[in-house]
Amino acid sequence: MTQRIFTSYEEFWPYYVAMHSRAATRWIHLTGTLTGLALSTYGLVSGRRRFLAALPVIGYGTAWPAHFLIEGNNPATFGHPAWSLRGDARMIRMMLAGRDRELAEIAAAWRAEHS
Template sequence: MKTIKTYSEFWPYYLREHAKPATRGWHYFGTAMGLAILIYAFLSQNWWLIPLMFVSGYFFAWMSHGLIEKNKPATFTYPVWSFISDFKMLFVFLTGQMGKELEKAGIDKDGAIRA
């Protein structure tokens, strides 16, 4: 695979690495849980909870890659863009734009990647 140099190149790659709906679902869950932990940590001032935010987010994401998608998480190659994309993917899903983004990335609704 060639090295990705821009975020606009990375985003479609990221979506293709998360082609299966179940993989994205576990990412949404982990990201939302991480955000909930962060909010609770700030409201309760229990700062020791902040590391749990990362554990929650990455645990569910990495398990979905190993068990469902059967690929290596993008985090290991592009950690910053991958972190940003977890939140972007959740936002795109919550705003009803995921179908359009998947179509642009060449992914059908069942998670098959078109050549």
């Protein structure tokens, strides 16, 4: 896919979800982010500073291959890093709230409109 230009986060959000159209990609993101967050928190609490790098290393280290291998696309982070980080947080909150199906519907709607 070519690089897209967005004028707002709300315009970007459905695109971001569409780049995570497969449940496996979303669950890998969730697992990597929460694992990295847990290890970074451990590092902060225990004073073991080397663990602070776990969030970006494990988070991105699991998410990016999922884009290449499962979705067949480039991570939205490459073109929109701040909005992608915000999108990750929103997507994970929705998944933890049991709204993964809603994410699949947003992705399908965006893809149908932009195919």
